[in-house]
Amino acid sequence: MSLIKQGHESTVWSHLPRFYGETPTSLGAANESELLLDDHGDPAQTLERYLQQYGFDASIKAAVERLCHWLQETGILTRNLLPHNLVIIERDSQQEILLVDGLGAPTVPRLLSALPAWRKRYITRRVRRFYKRIDWELSDREYSWEVSQRL
Numbered sequence: 001m002s003l004i005k006q007g008h009e010s011t012v013w014s015h016l017p018r019f020y021g022e023t024p025t026s027l028g029a030a031n032e033s034e035l036l037l038d039d040h041g042d043p044a045q046t047l048e049r050y051l052q053q054y055g056f057d058a059s060i061k062a063a064v065e066r067l068c069h070w071l072q073e074t075g076i077l078t079r080n081l082l083p084h085n086l087v088i089i090e091r092d093s094q095q096e097i098l099l100v101d102g103l104g105a106p107t108v109p110r111l112l113s114a115l116p117a118w119r120k121r122y123i124t125r126r127v128r129r130f131y132k133r134i135d136w137e138l139s140d141r142e143y144s145w146e147v148s149q150r151l
């Protein structure tokens with residue numbers, strides 16, 4: 001919100017689906033956001049599916065780096081970055097990864113999250129864990145994700 005207020009709206013939407021506000025549904029109020037589509041007009045592929053299909057190839061690696069750089073630059077907080085909550089789109093002839101679930105860090109106290117140095121460290125930890133998770137997705141998964149984090 002504060003980035004948008006400061007005039008950095010396009011930066012915000014570079015890795016998030018556009019948010020259209022609250023909308024009524026038969027199950028109550030819902031948040032409405034942009035549906036990310038592929039070239040065929042189908043819902044775009046998640047990073048999880050992509051890794052299963054193509055592995056961690058150079059082009060997706062570069063897209064992951066751009067996403068992580070954007071997190072550090074904007075200071076936007078997320079929960080753990082999980083490949084099934086990241087969707088891949090094609091933009092300006094390259095792949096970009098957008099976060100569709102896990103925005104914000106509700107458990108973080110406001111006073112802490114207001115400190116730039118603390119945010120930076122928090123994001124560095126999320127990023128490090130994200131790369132570990134990608135390794136795990138590509139591994140034989142001998143250990144569960146919970147166990148492998150403690151190894």
Ligand SMILES: Nc1ncnc2c1ncn2[C@@H]1O[C@H](COP(=O)(O)OP(=O)(O)O)[C@@H](O)[C@H]1O
Binds near residue numbers: 017037046085087
């Ligand atoms: N904006 C979106 N555009 C395209 N696909 C989406 C979008 N939001 C969610 N999805 C797809 O729906 C799946 C579930 O959505 P998500 O928001 O993660 O809900 P939940 O975690 O409650 O199942 C995602 O893994 C992704 O495949």
Ligand SMILES: [Mg+2]
Binds near residue numbers: 085101
């Ligand atoms: Mg999800």
